[in-house]
Amino acid sequence: MNTFQTHMNQYPAPGIPGAFASDNPHASYVAGEGALITGPDGLVIARFAWVTKGVAANKGTGAPAGFVPRDGQASVVEWLAGDSNTIYPGRECTLMVSGDFWALTTTAATVGQKVFASLTTGEIATGRQAPRWRVLSKPGFPLPALRRRKKLLRSAPGANDE
Helix, strand or coil: CCCCCCCCCCCCCCCCCCCECCCCCCEECCCCCCCCEECCCCEECCCEEEEECCEEECCCCCCCCEECCCCCCCCCCCCCCCCCCEECCCCECCCEEECCEEEEECCCCCCCCEEEEECCCCCEEEECCCCCCCCECCCCEECCEECCHHHEEEECCCCCCC
């Protein structure tokens, strides 16, 4: 999604990055009403985020605090813009700590691999261990379900069974 619709697919997409992938239980990061805001760079939907003193960012150290869901938090502020996956700086935001979500991965994914978050962008990579070409968080979350089409995957960030 980038601008106004220009074509129509024969079948609907299996999911949209950041959207819930199931009706299974889910939980949000506990911060209190209005207590969690985006940092100076904003926050990109369908990526991992870290929290420091009530400010969420798509970069950080250690394990991420949660996953940025698609729940109507992003704003379209440019005149006649088509869409946006960015929550603007200083806005309230929500992070999810468990649940099933659709996400895009920067690497090829197979069932059984783990999900890692880039410490600099919050983007998702998959593998048995963190790829060497990027600095990624450890440990990874297990990848319970997967859709191979265009690297769109379904995963539960809080489902670490190991």
